[in-house]
Amino acid sequence: MLINRKRGTTPATQDYEPAYFCNIPRRKACPASGSQQLCRGARSRGAARMSRIFARTMPVMHARRAAAIWCVLAILALAVLMASLALGSVPLTPARVFAALMPLSSHSGAPADLAGEIVRSLRLPRALAGFACGALLAVAGALLQVLLRNPLAEPYVLGVSGGAASFALFAMMAGSAWWLVDASAFAGAFVSILLVLGLARRELWRGEPQDTSPRLLLTGAVIAAGWGALITLLLTLAPDNRLRGMLFWLTGDLNGGGLPWIALAALVVVLVAILPAAPQLNVLLRGDAAAQALGVPVMSLRLRVYLVASLAAAAAVTTGGTIGFVGLVVPHTLRLAFGNDQRMLLPAAALGGGVAVMGADLVARTVIAPAQLPVGVITALIGVPVFLWMLLRRPR
Amino acid sequence: MTIRTTPPAPSTGSTLSVQQVTLRAGTRTLLDRFTHTFYPGEVWCIAGPNGAGKTTLISTLAGLLQPAAGHVELDGLRVAAWPPVSLAQRRALMPQSVHDAFSASVLEIVMLNRFPHLAGWGWERPGDRAAAHAALDLLGLADFASRDVLSLSGGERQRVALAAVLCQDAPLLLLDEPLSHLDLHYQIDCLEALTAWAAERKRTVVFSCHDLNLARRFATHGLLLDGAGGAFAGPVRDVLTPALASRAFGYPLILLQDGGHEALIPAPRSPDVQQGTAGPVP
Numbered sequence: 091m092l093i094n095r096k097r098g099t100t101p102a103t104q105d106y107e108p109a110y111f112c113n114i115p116r117r118k119a120c121p122a123s124g125s126q127q128l129c130r131g132a133r134s135r136g137a138a139r140m141s142r143i144f145a146r147t148m149p150v151m152h153a154r155r156a157a158a159i160w161c162v163l164a165i166l167a168l169a170v171l172m173a174s175l176a177l178g179s180v181p182l183t184p185a186r187v188f189a190a191l192m193p194l195s196s197h198s199g200a201p202a203d204l205a206g207e208i209v210r211s212l213r214l215p216r217a218l219a220g221f222a223c224g225a226l227l228a229v230a231g232a233l234l235q236v237l238l239r240n241p242l243a244e245p246y247v248l249g250v251s252g253g254a255a256s257f258a259l260f261a262m263m264a265g266s267a268w269w270l271v272d273a274s275a276f277a278g279a280f281v282s283i284l285l286v287l288g289l290a291r292r293e294l295w296r297g298e299p300q301d302t303s304p305r306l307l308l309t310g311a312v313i314a315a316g317w318g319a320l321i322t323l324l325l326t327l328a329p330d331n332r333l334r335g336m337l338f339w340l341t342g343d344l345n346g347g348g349l350p351w352i353a354l355a356a357l358v359v360v361l362v363a364i365l366p367a368a369p370q371l372n373v374l375l376r377g378d379a380a381a382q383a384l385g386v387p388v389m390s391l392r393l394r395v396y397l398v399a400s401l402a403a404a405a406a407v408t409t410g411g412t413i414g415f416v417g418l419v420v421p422h423t424l425r426l427a428f429g430n431d432q433r434m435l436l437p438a439a440a441l442g443g444g445v446a447v448m449g450a451d452l453v454a455r456t457v458i459a460p461a462q463l464p465v466g467v468i469t470a471l472i473g474v475p476v477f478l479w480m481l482l483r484r485p486r
Numbered sequence: 487m488t489i490r491t492t493p494p495a496p497s498t499g500s501t502l503s504v505q506q507v508t509l510r511a512g513t514r515t516l517l518d519r520f521t522h523t524f525y526p527g528e529v530w531c532i533a534g535p536n537g538a539g540k541t542t543l544i545s546t547l548a549g550l551l552q553p554a555a556g557h558v559e560l561d562g563l564r565v566a567a568w569p570p571v572s573l574a575q576r577r578a579l580m581p582q583s584v585h586d587a588f589s590a591s592v593l594e595i596v597m598l599n600r601f602p603h604l605a606g607w608g609w610e611r612p613g614d615r616a617a618a619h620a621a622l623d624l625l626g627l628a629d630f631a632s633r634d635v636l637s638l639s640g641g642e643r644q645r646v647a648l649a650a651v652l653c654q655d656a657p658l659l660l661l662d663e664p665l666s667h668l669d670l671h672y673q674i675d676c677l678e679a680l681t682a683w684a685a686e687r688k689r690t691v692v693f694s695c696h697d698l699n700l701a702r703r704f705a706t707h708g709l710l711l712d713g714a715g716g717a718f719a720g721p722v723r724d725v726l727t728p729a730l731a732s733r734a735f736g737y738p739l740i741l742l743q744d745g746g747h748e749a750l751i752p753a754p755r756s757p758d759v760q761q762g763t764a765g766p767v768p
């Protein structure tokens with residue numbers, strides 16, 4: 091009976107003309123009713139068991155629970171920050187780290203001064219840059235996953251990083267100063283954003299809302315592929331003495347001593363621009379028509395999400411190169427742990443992404459010290475198995 | 487954050503009026519200069535063959551689509567002129583299909599439809615949670631509250647979507663194929679819940695449906711589209727008649743009556759029909 095019913099319902103979903111079947115169940119109900127009830131009983135028992143499982147894993151999000159999650163992540167971030175400041179080729183005690191951070195401590199003895207210099211001008215900027223990059227990438231990933239309604243979306247999927255990398259590598263090939271490389275990266279990201287905006291204008295800012303996300307995704311993916319080809323071309327043409335630096339940049343590296351302040355400022359701008367729209371993003375996930383019917387201005391929201399996510403990705407890539415997997419894995423990990431409420435998820439992604447990259451960079455510069463690895467290697471080495479495990483362990 | 491005009495009290499019914507509306511799909515005219523008013527307390531079924539414009543009409547009524555000509559008014563104000571959030575407090579739309587890409591509990595999905603009622607930082611208040619639970623209870627989905635939407639079957643998803651629009655608590659409900667994917671007993675349960683819900687506070691329900699017999703049994707009024715510009719509107723038993731339905735669907739239907747029961751069924755094909763001559767006259 092169960093099989094029959096399943097067979098019976100499948101075609102009905104496609105082309106439903108019940109005028110033809112409307113009086114069949116009435117006649118056939120009596121002999122089959124026993125087994126039908128059995129099926130239904132088994133199903134509801136299964137449902138009850140399922141609901142018990144999910145009741146444990148999927149509690150409803152509310153403001154207090156979100157705040158608790160943010161607090162835990164913030165404490166974790168502070169702990170990793172402390173570790174980043176204390177550990178390295180010159181290990182420092184927490185007390186000396188604190189002393190170094192105090193503005194007056196610089197006038198004490200010479201060794202303390204050295205420790206202060208290491209903390210203030212080497213470790214702190216690098217840790218902050220790592221935090222900002224991770225936060226920007228995770229927020230961008232979470233936003234693009236909502237915009238494209240696709241769990242596999244990540245900050246680089248629409249070509250922002252490809253544009254940045256192409257321009258940055260070109261600048262490196264020409265032997266430019268670091269600030270020119272950074273500026274080129276940002277310019278490249280900007281060019282790529284404009285390109286997608288122009289080509290996918292109907293999906294992003296013109297025309298009526300319709301569920302056309304695949305087109306935007308394909309447009310971005312093709313542009314990203316184009317940048318990829320250009321990057322390969324640049325790498326083949328590059329002189330040998332510059333190749334190592336270029337590869338480090340491509341993998342994602344915080345060793346360049348870039349400015350954390352630009353990335354931190356971008357993080358603040360990104361959060362201020364998108365957090366008020368978090369309730370609308372929840373609704374947008376239900377589809378354009380449903381969101382529009384609930385009073386969400388879908389087109390302007392999509393444009394805003396795209397611009398904010400692109401800015402975040404551009405700022406992160408400019409600061410730390412194309413650090414991989416953070417934008418994909420961090421939002422998913424938080425989703426699996428705490429649910430997909432964007433009001434909770436976006437700030438949590440910022441904190442979690444920051445922790446991830448700051449922690450990965452700590453590993454990258456201590457694990458084979460005094461040599462350093464590019465941070466992107468660590469995030470990818472950890473990210474790939476974590477992501478595969480998350481993908482495969484879920485029964486669907 | 488969002489500017490809200492003061493909407494009428496939620497208990498009052500909404501009147502939806504269609505003025506000289508023309509709908510087109512490509513070069514085809516689906517509906518030609520249609521003028522009509524839906525009043526509070528009425529339950530309307532929109533019927534018609536595939537591609538007749540049921541979904542287009544419902545989207546237009548909801549204000550999501552601009553008609554090729556004419557306009558739609560809700561409570562005397564054009565839907566395009568309503569502030570979106572105020573409009574969402576007055577009319578709810580259930581689109582034909584919603585695909586969820588991410589896990590979420592059923593309760594969270596249902597509660598999303600409280601969006602037009604959120605204030606401040608956009609967190610739900612206890613009243614919103616209570617409305618969502620009440621809507622789930624109404625459709626017998628209380629046990630589903632903490633289930634993952636991705637684990638639901640097509641029919642369960644459809645009932646959850648219906649609970650979601652009910653918890654939006656708007657006096658006008660527009661439903662695009664709310665009964666698709668549902669087993670017969672759920673179709674009847676849902677229609678009973680809907681008609682009771684409409685009668686309770688003089689709310690208006692407009693739904694599209696392929697089952698003419700369920701429409702005749704549960705709707706108060708029917709709107710039959712023929713897909714060629716024509717539309718018939720009126721009390722459901724005057725509109726979903728064998729003669730009009732046969733013409734609209736392009737297949738002869740007959741009305742069987744047995745005691746108090748009646749059913750519209752497709753006329754059996756006689757052998758001469760298969761040879762291409764005239765079919766039975768309804």
